[in-house]
Structure formats: C-alpha cells, structure tokens
Amino acid sequence: MAAPPDDVVSDPQDDLAAAVLRPLRAHHAFESCVEMLATSIRLGIYPDGSTLPPERELAERMGVSRSTLREAIGALRDAKLLTTRRGRGGGSVVEFHPEEPGASPKLQRPREELLDALAFRRIVEPGAAHAAAKRTLTGQQAEMLRASLERVNSAAGKAVHRQADAQFHLAIASLTESPLLIDAVTNVQVRLHEMLGAIPVLDRNIDHSRQQHDAIAEAILAGDAFKARRVMESHCDDTAALLRGLM
Amino acid sequence: MAAPPDDVVSDPQDDLAAAVLRPLRAHHAFESCVEMLATSIRLGIYPDGSTLPPERELAERMGVSRSTLREAIGALRDAKLLTTRRGRGGGSVVEFHPEEPGASPKLQRPREELLDALAFRRIVEPGAAHAAAKRTLTGQQAEMLRASLERVNSAAGKAVHRQADAQFHLAIASLTESPLLIDAVTNVQVRLHEMLGAIPVLDRNIDHSRQQHDAIAEAILAGDAFKARRVMESHCDDTAALLRGLM
DNA sequence: CCGATAAGGTTCGATACCAGACCTTAAGGC
DNA sequence: GCCTTAAGGTCTGGTATCGAACCTTATCGG
Numbered sequence: 001m002a003a004p005p006d007d008v009v010s011d012p013q014d015d016l017a018a019a020v021l022r023p024l025r026a027h028h029a030f031e032s033c034v035e036m037l038a039t040s041i042r043l044g045i046y047p048d049g050s051t052l053p054p055e056r057e058l059a060e061r062m063g064v065s066r067s068t069l070r071e072a073i074g075a076l077r078d079a080k081l082l083t084t085r086r087g088r089g090g091g092s093v094v095e096f097h098p099e100e101p102g103a104s105p106k107l108q109r110p111r112e113e114l115l116d117a118l119a120f121r122r123i124v125e126p127g128a129a130h131a132a133a134k135r136t137l138t139g140q141q142a143e144m145l146r147a148s149l150e151r152v153n154s155a156a157g158k159a160v161h162r163q164a165d166a167q168f169h170l171a172i173a174s175l176t177e178s179p180l181l182i183d184a185v186t187n188v189q190v191r192l193h194e195m196l197g198a199i200p201v202l203d204r205n206i207d208h209s210r211q212q213h214d215a216i217a218e219a220i221l222a223g224d225a226f227k228a229r230r231v232m233e234s235h236c237d238d239t240a241a242l243l244r245g246l247m
Numbered sequence: 248m249a250a251p252p253d254d255v256v257s258d259p260q261d262d263l264a265a266a267v268l269r270p271l272r273a274h275h276a277f278e279s280c281v282e283m284l285a286t287s288i289r290l291g292i293y294p295d296g297s298t299l300p301p302e303r304e305l306a307e308r309m310g311v312s313r314s315t316l317r318e319a320i321g322a323l324r325d326a327k328l329l330t331t332r333r334g335r336g337g338g339s340v341v342e343f344h345p346e347e348p349g350a351s352p353k354l355q356r357p358r359e360e361l362l363d364a365l366a367f368r369r370i371v372e373p374g375a376a377h378a379a380a381k382r383t384l385t386g387q388q389a390e391m392l393r394a395s396l397e398r399v400n401s402a403a404g405k406a407v408h409r410q411a412d413a414q415f416h417l418a419i420a421s422l423t424e425s426p427l428l429i430d431a432v433t434n435v436q437v438r439l440h441e442m443l444g445a446i447p448v449l450d451r452n453i454d455h456s457r458q459q460h461d462a463i464a465e466a467i468l469a470g471d472a473f474k475a476r477r478v479m480e481s482h483c484d485d486t487a488a489l490l491r492g493l494m
Numbered sequence: 495c496c497g498a499t500a501a502g503g504t505t506c507g508a509t510a511c512c513a514g515a516c517c518t519t520a521a522g523g524c
Numbered sequence: 525g526c527c528t529t530a531a532g533g534t535c536t537g538g539t540a541t542c543g544a545a546c547c548t549t550a551t552c553g554g
Binding site: 016017018019020021022023024025026029032033036037039040043045046053058061062063064113116117119120122123124127128130131167170171173174176178179180181182183184186187188190 | 263264265266267268269270271272273276279280283284286287290292293300305308309310311360363364366367369370371374375377378414417418420421423425426427428429430431433434435437
C-alpha cells in the first residue's frame with residue numbers, strides 16, 4: 001500500500017494479502033521434476049530394480065513436456081539413482097538401496113518449515129484417518145491397506161521401515177479419494193521422511209509406532225472413525241515429540 | 248520387476264505414484280496471476296477504491312516477472328475491475344462493487360472438485376480454529392480477530408457479507424502463523440466463496456452462521472481449543488449441507 | 495517553481511519450456 | 525527370420541516468461 005512508515009508493525013490487511021497472494025511457479029519445472037522423481041524413489045514408490053513408467057506417460061502425469069522430463073531423468077542418471085536401457089522393454093531402472101548406513105543427510109529445509117510441517121500434519125493426517133474410516137472401502141482398498149500395514153511390520157532395517165511407513169500413511173490418505181487431502185498428506189510425508197532420515201531412531205520408537213499403526217489400520221477397517229482419528233493424533237504427537245527433541 | 252502383468256485392475260502401487268507424481272506447473276503464470284488478483288479483489292482484500300501495491304512489489308510477492316504481472320493487470324483493466332493512473336501516487340485502483348444483483352455466476356470448476364474442497368475444509372478449518380485457540384495471541388492479533396468478526400456482523404448486503412466471511416476465516420488461519428495451514432485455508436476459501444456466490448443464501452442462514460462465528464471467535468479468544476474446533480466443525484457441516492443441497 | 499521521487503510504460507535479449515515430428519534400438523509374435 | 529511395436533534419443537520451431545535497463549508521467553517538498 002502507500003506503506004508510509006506509520007505503523008510500528010504490519011497492517012492486518014497486509015497479512016491477508018500475503019496469504020492470498022502466495023508465490024506461484026515453484027522455481028524451475030526441471031528442478032521440481034528432479035525433486036519429485038527423487039522423492040518417489042527414496043520413498044520406495046519405485047523400488048530398487050523396478051522400471052519407471054515410460055517417459056511419455058510420466059511427462060503427462062507430471063504435467064511437463066517430455067524434454068523437461070528427460071532432462072530430469074538425465075540428472076537422476078548422473079546422480080546414479082537409475083540407469084536407462086533403450087528399445088522395447090527398456091526404460092529407466094531404479095538403482096537405489098535404502099541402506100545408507102550412518103549417512104544422516106543434512107536437513108535441506110529451514111527448521112521452521114519442518115516444524116510447520118509437523119503442526120500441519122497433526123491436523124491433516126488425523127483428518128485423513130477419520131475420513132478413511134468413515135468410507136465404505138472396496139475389497140481392493142482394504143487389501144491395499146492391509147498390504148501397506150504388512151509391509152511396515154515386516155520391514156527389515158530402519159531405512160526400509162521408513163519407506164514403508166511413509167507409504168502406509170499415503171495409503172490411508174489415498175483411501176479418502178480426496179485429491180486435496182492426498183496432496184496435503186503427500187507434502188507432509190515428504191518432509192517427514194526427510195526429517196526422519198536425519199535423526200537416529202531407536203528400535204523402541206519403531207515398536208511403539210508399529211502398535212499405533214496396527215490400531216489405526218484396525219480402526220479404519222472397522223469403520224471406527226473417531227478411534228482412527230484419536231490414535232492417529234497420538235501417533236503424530238509421538239513422532240513430533242521425537243523429532244522436535246532430536247532435530 | 249515391479250510391473251508384472253498380474254494386475255487385474257490398477258496396481259495399488261500405481262495409486263501411490265499418482266499421489267506423489269502430481270502435476271506441477273498450473274497452466275500459464277499469466278492466467279494464475281489474473282485469477283489470484285481477481286480473487287483478492289472479489290474477496291475484498293483490496294476493497295473498492297483502494298490502490299494495489301506497486302507493480303514491482305506485487306510481482307515479487309507473487310513470484311512472477313513484472314511483465315507477466317502487468318499483463319495480468321491489463322486483463323483486469325479490460326474486465327473493468329480496476330483503473331490505472333501513472334506518476335507518483337498513481338497505481339491501480341480497484342473498482343469493484345460486490346453488489347451484483349442476481350448475477351449468479353456459473354460455477355467454473357467441476358462439481359466434484361468443489362465437493363472435495365468441502366471435505367477438505369471440514370478437516371483444515373476446525374484444525375485451524377483449534378490451533379489458533381491454543382496459541383497465546385498478541386494484542387494485535389486479538390484485535391484483528393475482533394475486527395474481522397465485527398466486519399462480518401455489520402456487513403450490509405449478502406455480497407459484502409460473503410467477503411467478510413471469507414476474511415474472517417482467513418484471519419483465523421493467519422493467527423496460527425502456519426504457512427501450510429494458511430495456504431490450505433486460502434485454497435478452500437477461494438472455492439467456497441465461488442460456490443456461495445452461485446447459490447441463493449437466506450437471511451436465516453446468515454443469522455445462524457453469525458452465531459457460530461461469535462462462538463468461534465469467543466472460544467479462540469478464551470483459549471478454549473476444543474470448543475473452537477467443535478463449533479467450527481458444526482459451522483463447516485452446516486455450510487456444506489447448504490451447498491450440497493443447492494448446487 | 496523546480497528537483498527528487500514514486501509510481502507506471504516500454505523495449506530487448508536470454509532462456510526455459512513446450513509440442514510435435516522423426517530416428518534408433520531392442521523385444522515379441524507370427 | 526521378418527515385421528510390428530514399445531520403448532528411448534534427437535531435432536526444430538514456437539512461445540511464455542524472465543530480467544534488467546531505460547523512458548515517461550505526476551506528485552511532493554522545499
């Protein structure tokens with residue numbers, strides 16, 4: 001506004017403007033593309049040894065031209081995250097072992113952004129659990145949830161467990177079939193996955209979280225929306241406490 | 248191989264991929280720019296007669312080049328939403344009267360997207376109310392909330408009320424100081440505002456909603472997080488019921 | 495009345511991205 | 525063993541956007 005230095009602090013109206021006029025166009029499409037693919041691989045959505053979808057399909061899904069997508073894939077190839085073979089039956093094959101011993105990659109986002117993600121998660125994930133439990137699930141959906149749970153519980157190794165954990169939470173969100181909610185949970189899980197990779201997690205924490213996962217899945221399958229939400233809230237609180245303490 | 252032809256229907260893994268590999272790059276920057284500014288004006292964040300921030304500042308806030316921003320402003324000028332004056336003290340002056348009699352603009356988004364927004368809102372806005380109530384508000388924040396409430400209650404005319412309503416909800420979100428949450432509420436309110444503009448709202452509905460607003464603000468100011476959440480949930484449910492019935 | 499200043503208006507080259515056509519390689523099917 | 529097909533690889537022209545400098549207009553202060 002005419003912003004004379006009259007106010008000591010900001011005009012409330014300005015705050016609203018800042019809220020609505022958020023920045024669009026996240027950096028370059030190329031970079032976001034690399035990040036998105038790398039995330040998918042690290043989350044184990046495309047596990048080691050699997051083949052990515054064909055370039056033309058990926059490009060369309062990500063709303064990006066094939067040239068841009070190819071540059072991104074090239075970058076991942078340079079980063080040794082995948083290899084590419086030509087010809088029919090070819091494609092980009094993932095080469096990523098989530099073993100990384102004490103790698104402890106540095107946090108790449110500012111701490112406050114991560115704390116924000118934890119607070120936001122505390123709202124959306126319990127909401128997702130609640131919504132998922134209220135739906136009547138198809139057999140296939142129930143099956144997917146059980147499979148996700150099974151994968152978390154049988155995960156050997158912390159890195160693998162971390163992947164399976166993220167996928168379990170994404171699975172719950174996808175049960176709601178709400179694009180906005182799925183998007184919110186995805187965002188949050190990406191940041192969470194990064195945070196969990198940067199701190200030491202004890203076996204005791206994992207056991208505790210497994211019990212909570214069991215209870216959450218059970219409540220969702222039983223259609224007990226309130227219980228699903230309550231347990232998910234505890235689960236988020238516990239993880240957040242762990243992270244806030246160790247970051 | 249991750250993709251053996253065993254799937255009769257879609258592989259659950261595919262659903263997760265679809266979740267993480269969401270489309271980036273919302274169409275053209277120019278269009279999003281026009282939409283964002285038009286929304287700000289229609290929401291009354293820049294009320295009739297006020298001047299927009301200088302182009303250079305706006306461009307930076309929206310993460311867009313000045314040329315693109317100027318094209319957007321030009322489009323709004325063509326749409327008679329503002330006029331522009333040159334020279335010092337000049338700028339783009341909003342010319343928008345939220346009176347529009349029975350205009351009832353058509354819904355521009357697919358119905359299912361709007362229903363999704365209602366479902367998502369039912370999760371994030373109660374969460375925002377809860378989080379806002381848990382915070383210790385500064386005097387200025389409390390003041391802003393009271394002012395927003397006052398503006399809703401004193402709004403003359405339905406269109407003006409609709410603006411003030413959106414701003415009240417945005418104000419609550421901004422109290423949380425959580426960027427992710429603010430963003431979520433903003434998204435939801437934009438869609439909601441559009442929906443409410445497309446249906447006839449009765450005075451009775453407005454009265455009812457005013458009572459709920461009072462209760463919400465009171466609970467937040469009193470620090471009663473659970474009550475704030477409960478009332479906001481009812482509020483969202485009631486609005487959603489109204490909309491689902493009339494759309 | 496006149497300079498400083500704060501705005502909008504204009505121009506231009508660089509570049510990221512897109513859309514599509516086309517080429518090359520390697521499996522599979524007949 | 526050929527032909528189809530499903531993949532990746534390459535090329536090209538077009539366009540949106542950026543960015544940064546520069547011009548023009550109008551107000552304000554002395």
